Amino acid sequence: MIEVRGISHGYLAADGVSFFQALKDVSLQIESGTFVSFLGPSGCGKTTLLRIINGLITPTQGEIRIADERVEGPKPDRAMVFQEFNLLPWRTARGNVEFPLEVQGVAKSERDRVVGRVLAQVGLEKFDNFYPHQLSGGMKQRVGLARALGVGPAYLLMDEPFGALDPQIREMMQLELMKLWDSDRKTVVFVTHSVDEAVFLSDRVIMFGTSPGRVVADLTIDLPRPRWTDDEAIKTSPKFIQYRNDIWRLLKRQLSNMPAI
Amino acid sequence: MSDHAAPTPIGRAPIDTAPKPPRSALARWWDRRGFVNCLRWGAIIAFIALWEGSSRAGWLDPLFGSSPSLIVEKLWDMVADGSIWPHVLASANIAALGFGLSVLVGVPMGLAMGRSVAIRSTLEPFTTALNASPQVAFLPLLIIWLGIGVASKVALVFLGSFLIMVINTEAGVAQVDRRLIETARSFMANERQIMLKVILPSAIPYIIAGMRLGVGRTLVMVVVAEIYAATRGLGYLIFQAGGLYDTAQVFVGVVILASAGIALNSFLRWLEKRLAPWQHVQSE
Numbered sequence: 423m424i425e426v427r428g429i430s431h432g433y434l435a436a437d438g439v440s441f442f443q444a445l446k447d448v449s450l451q452i453e454s455g456t457f458v459s460f461l462g463p464s465g466c467g468k469t470t471l472l473r474i475i476n477g478l479i480t481p482t483q484g485e486i487r488i489a490d491e492r493v494e495g496p497k498p499d500r501a502m503v504f505q506e507f508n509l510l511p512w513r514t515a516r517g518n519v520e521f522p523l524e525v526q527g528v529a530k531s532e533r534d535r536v537v538g539r540v541l542a543q544v545g546l547e548k549f550d551n552f553y554p555h556q557l558s559g560g561m562k563q564r565v566g567l568a569r570a571l572g573v574g575p576a577y578l579l580m581d582e583p584f585g586a587l588d589p590q591i592r593e594m595m596q597l598e599l600m601k602l603w604d605s606d607r608k609t610v611v612f613v614t615h616s617v618d619e620a621v622f623l624s625d626r627v628i629m630f631g632t633s634p635g636r637v638v639a640d641l642t643i644d645l646p647r648p649r650w651t652d653d654e655a656i657k658t659s660p661k662f663i664q665y666r667n668d669i670w671r672l673l674k675r676q677l678s679n680m681p682a683i
Numbered sequence: 684m685s686d687h688a689a690p691t692p693i694g695r696a697p698i699d700t701a702p703k704p705p706r707s708a709l710a711r712w713w714d715r716r717g718f719v720n721c722l723r724w725g726a727i728i729a730f731i732a733l734w735e736g737s738s739r740a741g742w743l744d745p746l747f748g749s750s751p752s753l754i755v756e757k758l759w760d761m762v763a764d765g766s767i768w769p770h771v772l773a774s775a776n777i778a779a780l781g782f783g784l785s786v787l788v789g790v791p792m793g794l795a796m797g798r799s800v801a802i803r804s805t806l807e808p809f810t811t812a813l814n815a816s817p818q819v820a821f822l823p824l825l826i827i828w829l830g831i832g833v834a835s836k837v838a839l840v841f842l843g844s845f846l847i848m849v850i851n852t853e854a855g856v857a858q859v860d861r862r863l864i865e866t867a868r869s870f871m872a873n874e875r876q877i878m879l880k881v882i883l884p885s886a887i888p889y890i891i892a893g894m895r896l897g898v899g900r901t902l903v904m905v906v907v908a909e910i911y912a913a914t915r916g917l918g919y920l921i922f923q924a925g926g927l928y929d930t931a932q933v934f935v936g937v938v939i940l941a942s943a944g945i946a947l948n949s950f951l952r953w954l955e956k957r958l959a960p961w962q963h964v965q966s967e
Binding site: 496501504506508511521522524 | 860862863865866867868869870871872873876880881884885887958959960961
């Protein structure tokens with residue numbers, strides 16, 4: 423379980439004077455084995471909270487507890503997938519997936535075994551010797567996903583992972599993520615801008631509002647699983663449409679509160 | 684029977700759908716490389732021919748201007764009797780030691796300065812001052828401190844080329860994508876691993892660019908160092924020949940130095956392509 427306890431976080435703006443309150447007193451709990459999305463407009467602190475959960479950022483106030491242990495920094499039980507892929511350009515797909523295992527001191531033979539397995543999981547076994555600049559956006563993010571899966575995390579933290587992809591590729595990646603997720607049901611925290619994406623993927627959608635960043639709604643998405651076998655049926659079901667409309671209404675209220683769009 | 688029996692759709696002009704004949708391999712080579720290379724080599728050949736011609740026609744006094752054939756002849760003689768080698772070896776030795784040292788010291792120093800504000804702030808006044816001053820002016824001091832042997836010459840080469848290594852490496856560190864560092868941190872890389880596995884590889888194109896500039900500075904400094912108090916070396920050869928009005932021998936020294944510079948530069952460019960292929964894709 424991930425417990426977010428009274429997290430507030432702020433930082434100085436680029437001018438060095440004004441203070442930006444990214445998150446104010448956010449508390450929530452994420453049950454193990456659930457797929458949870460953080461949804462909200464830009465600047466609502468959802469990505470900041472994800473980085474705090476990862477341990478990349480130390481919050482100004484509050485604490486994160488994972489499996490009843492306080493988060494002090496990154497650990498191999500959590501792995502991040504980034505919006506811009508963040509692959510090392512001088513390493514092949516294989517080399518990029520190997521990177522975290524290398525820095526964590528995993529033996530070479532074990533690394534090879536793990537890398538082979540996760541590259542096959544994301545369907546890239548034939549592209550293991552390709553460099554990032556030789557891969558399409560979707561393939562790059564598969565490498566990013568394989569890299570995260572390789573460390574064997576209990577918690578997968580995904581920061582708008584499909585935000586940089588074409589709409590069609592994005593839908594395909596959603597289906598594949600659902601398929602992958604059904605095989606082991608890790609705890610996933612998924613940050614997104616997209617209402618449809620959040621509803622389609624999640625067990626629960628947590629909505630964030632701006633200035634200051636805070637939780638404004640917490641909805642359980644009660645749609646049948648698996649969702650990848652017949653995604654059309656899910657996306658056209660009355661329940662899906664109802665969830666989507668409800669969330670859009672909440673989101674519009676948030677957007678109208680913002681000083682400028 | 685006509686080959687063009689297919690009816691034209693009503694109201695539309697006939698469209699020429701015949702595939703264009705593929706351009707020949709020679710034509711494609713010409714487009715890609717041939718045109719540019721012909722101009723390059725043509726210009727070089729024309730220049731040499733003009734030089735040789737003016738010398739033979741008596742427009743250019745060979746005593747002052749020499750001529751390509753005289754230079755080649757001189758080079759051939761010096762290679763044949765072996766008198767060139769001590770000079771080449773002496774210069775190569777100084778260049779390799781001085782330049783090697785500047786890479787070995789400059790790269791780690793640039794990495795440290797790029798990564799740590801404290802180290803940068805401490806060292807920057809000195810690097811800025813040294814960079815702004817004509818490093819050649821230190822030669823008399825270096826000779827007083829290190830004598831007239833190899834050491835003072837190596838020191839001058841080092842002084843002339845290591846700052847470029849520092850400055851370029853530092854710039855390379857500054858341009859590292861912060862997101863890659865964050866990614867490495869999220870996968871638990873420590874500071875040493877971030878330095879060796881993220882920052883250093885990312886800075887390699889900048890480091891190699893620094894080395895290419897450094898090679899140029901190195902050759903200048905070798906010649907300058909050998910003008911002073913030397914009995915061997917290409918710089919010594921050039922200045923001794925100049926004093927004797929042996930212009931062909933001056934050019935022999937210049938040609939060898941220029942060839943070494945071009946060869947090293949090409950090698951470094953090749954190395955960059957090998958080590959940083961993504962860089963070339965982006966800049967294409």
